[in-house]
Amino acid sequence: MDLRHLRYFVAVAEEENIGRAATRLHISQPPLTRQIQQLEEELGVALFIRTPRGMELTQAGELFLEEARNIRALVEQATERTQRAGQGKLGRLDIAIFGSAILDLIPKLLLNFRNRHPDVKVVLHTMTKAEQIEAVRQRRISVGFNRMLEPLDDIVIKQVATEGLLVALHDDHPLARQSVIRFAELKDHPMILFPTGARPSFIDKVIGLCIENGFQPQISQEVGDAVTGVALVASGFGICLVPESATTLQFPGVTYRRLTDPPPNLLVDLSCIYRKGDQSPILAAFLRTVDDYQSAQPGAPKT
Amino acid sequence: MDLRHLRYFVAVAEEENIGRAATRLHISQPPLTRQIQQLEEELGVALFIRTPRGMELTQAGELFLEEARNIRALVEQATERTQRAGQGKLGRLDIAIFGSAILDLIPKLLLNFRNRHPDVKVVLHTMTKAEQIEAVRQRRISVGFNRMLEPLDDIVIKQVATEGLLVALHDDHPLARQSVIRFAELKDHPMILFPTGARPSFIDKVIGLCIENGFQPQISQEVGDAVTGVALVASGFGICLVPESATTLQFPGVTYRRLTDPPPNLLVDLSCIYRKGDQSPILAAFLRTVDDYQSAQPGAPKT
DNA sequence: TGAGATCATACCTAAGGAGTATCGAGAAGG
DNA sequence: CCTTCTCGATACTCCTTAGGTATGATCTCA
Numbered sequence: 001m002d003l004r005h006l007r008y009f010v011a012v013a014e015e016e017n018i019g020r021a022a023t024r025l026h027i028s029q030p031p032l033t034r035q036i037q038q039l040e041e042e043l044g045v046a047l048f049i050r051t052p053r054g055m056e057l058t059q060a061g062e063l064f065l066e067e068a069r070n071i072r073a074l075v076e077q078a079t080e081r082t083q084r085a086g087q088g089k090l091g092r093l094d095i096a097i098f099g100s101a102i103l104d105l106i107p108k109l110l111l112n113f114r115n116r117h118p119d120v121k122v123v124l125h126t127m128t129k130a131e132q133i134e135a136v137r138q139r140r141i142s143v144g145f146n147r148m149l150e151p152l153d154d155i156v157i158k159q160v161a162t163e164g165l166l167v168a169l170h171d172d173h174p175l176a177r178q179s180v181i182r183f184a185e186l187k188d189h190p191m192i193l194f195p196t197g198a199r200p201s202f203i204d205k206v207i208g209l210c211i212e213n214g215f216q217p218q219i220s221q222e223v224g225d226a227v228t229g230v231a232l233v234a235s236g237f238g239i240c241l242v243p244e245s246a247t248t249l250q251f252p253g254v255t256y257r258r259l260t261d262p263p264p265n266l267l268v269d270l271s272c273i274y275r276k277g278d279q280s281p282i283l284a285a286f287l288r289t290v291d292d293y294q295s296a297q298p299g300a301p302k303t
Numbered sequence: 304m305d306l307r308h309l310r311y312f313v314a315v316a317e318e319e320n321i322g323r324a325a326t327r328l329h330i331s332q333p334p335l336t337r338q339i340q341q342l343e344e345e346l347g348v349a350l351f352i353r354t355p356r357g358m359e360l361t362q363a364g365e366l367f368l369e370e371a372r373n374i375r376a377l378v379e380q381a382t383e384r385t386q387r388a389g390q391g392k393l394g395r396l397d398i399a400i401f402g403s404a405i406l407d408l409i410p411k412l413l414l415n416f417r418n419r420h421p422d423v424k425v426v427l428h429t430m431t432k433a434e435q436i437e438a439v440r441q442r443r444i445s446v447g448f449n450r451m452l453e454p455l456d457d458i459v460i461k462q463v464a465t466e467g468l469l470v471a472l473h474d475d476h477p478l479a480r481q482s483v484i485r486f487a488e489l490k491d492h493p494m495i496l497f498p499t500g501a502r503p504s505f506i507d508k509v510i511g512l513c514i515e516n517g518f519q520p521q522i523s524q525e526v527g528d529a530v531t532g533v534a535l536v537a538s539g540f541g542i543c544l545v546p547e548s549a550t551t552l553q554f555p556g557v558t559y560r561r562l563t564d565p566p567p568n569l570l571v572d573l574s575c576i577y578r579k580g581d582q583s584p585i586l587a588a589f590l591r592t593v594d595d596y597q598s599a600q601p602g603a604p605k606t
Numbered sequence: 607t608g609a610g611a612t613c614a615t616a617c618c619t620a621a622g623g624a625g626t627a628t629c630g631a632g633a634a635g636g
Numbered sequence: 637c638c639t640t641c642t643c644g645a646t647a648c649t650c651c652t653t654a655g656g657t658a659t660g661a662t663c664t665c666a
Contacts (some may be wrong), residue, residue, distance in 0.1 A: 001378065003306055004654090018613060033614060043382055045389030049582060050613060052663040059395075059583055067381030071374060073305065078370030079346055085363035092362075152589055172604035175510030220659045279352060307623090319645060334624045335660065336645060355632040 017054040088281035096127040096144040099225030104245035163244040190220035190238035309371040320357040391584035399430040399447040402528030407548035466547040493523035494540035
């Protein structure tokens with residue numbers, strides 16, 4: 001049996017007349033007669049009763065008509081859904097984020113993407129950098145977001161944004177009286193550092209900056225992520241260097257101050273990674289969303 | 304697209320290797336390659352990623368695999384169900400019966416039929432003789448049961464059984480003391496007759512017999528069916544001639560007596576009618592059940 | 607009885623599915 | 637590092653079979 005047989009059968013059943021059905025199918029009558037005979041022979045069942053006035057469905061034929069319509073609808077739906085999936089409009093996208101970096105940019109990106117592709121299910125996973133790389137390799141996730149990534153053979157790193165560094169201070173902290181602060185002034189103030197774990201990371205950036213400015217940081221506490229760090233600032237544990245996006249966190253008693261040093265050194269990146277050679281149309285659509293978002297932003301990227 | 308495409312696609316998806324899939328499908332590798340390409344081209348979607356080790360489904364491919372399996376299962380189910388319908392094992396059978404003649408034989412026939420064809424839905428309709436003939440012509444019913452049918456061009460009459468006549472009497476009735484009764488003895492005893500309405504019918508048979516035996520029946524009451532007639536006998540309205548099968552009705556105060564006259568005249572038929580040329584396999588199966596039932600009965604048919 | 611439908615049959619053409627042979631690209635192994 | 641193996645893709649041929657035209661067989665209806 002063939003989908004053609006079903007199409008022809010439905011036409012004949014609806015027209016109750018082979019000639020008219022043939023016209024409707026844009027073929028001539030004899031081949032249609034033969035296709036119907038063939039179908040009946042294959043099923044071993046009479047689907048029609050031939051009358052002098054045309055073709056009349058048998059009971060079995062009526063049943064088969066229902067089924068045939070069902071099948072044809074299912075086929076149509078399958079092609080349509082598959083095409084949508086092929087255009088990245090239907091399916092699932094697994095994204096990994098790190099600790100607390102979900103602060104500003106990433107929620108906006110996700111929102112954009114979901115508006116454009118409402119039928120793609122976005123699943124978020126929290127992973128460390130090493131876990132993300134492993135998960136991308138094993139295809140458990142399609143995209144991972146992280147900072148300070150180092151080049152790898154099988155993984156593409158796409159810079160999404162660069163952010164400046166701010167100092168988070170308690171309102172009562174002496175430096176909080178200054179509207180701007182030079183990095184060197186941070187010397188001797190107890191400092192909260194993050195994240196613990198995977199190297200190289202934001203923590204190394206901060207320590208490096210301290211050494212460049214001629215001092216060893218006085219470590220008050222090491223914590224897992226920016227949220228915890230800022231929470232400790234609120235409790236008076238010390239100061240904490242954070243990326244700009246952390247200002248979304250408004251803790252009572254915490255103020256953020258800009259650093260006056262020339263920016264090149266004071267920038268930290270946010271990038272995403274994905275498997276080199278990944279052809280997934282959903283990934284492609286997501287990366288397109290990222291690009292579009294960047295070009296819509298004024299102070300943004302360097303692709 | 305074609306069911307062949309689906310079959311091939313599923314095989315390749317399952318084997319993850321065109322060569323192996325081709326072997327499984329009993330074709331060679333190149334045509335399979337082309338069919339898959341064709342399918343992808345028609346859908347406008349890459350279903351597989353070609354790797355040096357074989358074929359790997361894309362996300363769209365995975366979706367399409369599900370759909371394809373669905374469709375194939377549905378096709379299989381459709382052919383199977385249609386074949387069963389063609390053998391009269393699946394579907395619906397509309398049967399008409401008259402008034403109260405459902406007394407003995409018909410329930411047994413229906414029970415037999417339902418045991419053999421559990422997936423055929425039997426729908427019973429109560430109709431008069433004329434309604435049955437009309438309904439058979441219009442195909443609202445497939446079979447009708449009735450008595451004393453007269454030949455028609457477009458309808459087949461199949462005799463199902465012949466039954467003798469009995470007299471239903473009240474226990475107190477003088478004739479009830481005799482173990483057997485001659486028909487002529489019924490003279491002058493008030494008689495309940497049925498059915499009213501459509502002619503010719505059982506009532507005419509009874510009146511005919513009275514006249515043959517030299518008397519006009521003394522009509523006490525005309526009623527619609529045997530059940531009502533016997534109920535009136537119980538209430539002392541008179542005697543009532545009924546077919547044998549009415550003995551299933553056991554009313555308090557009612558006894559049945561055999562008539563001693565030679566039988567040929569005292570027989571009444573039960574027949575079924577169906578449309579001449581009706582090819583329905585369900586009808587055929589039902590008629591087969593009737594035949595089998597008759598040949599299983601000792602004192603039965605004359606086909 | 608003849609005209610008009612309707613489905614079935616006979617025969618031809620050509621589209622396309624399947625086969626064989628072969629290529630090209632990676633992966634594996636000495 | 638080069639050979640060999642595996643896998644999918646391509647080129648070309650063959651033959652099945654869907655579709656076309658012409659015609660036949662029935663039945664209805666005027």
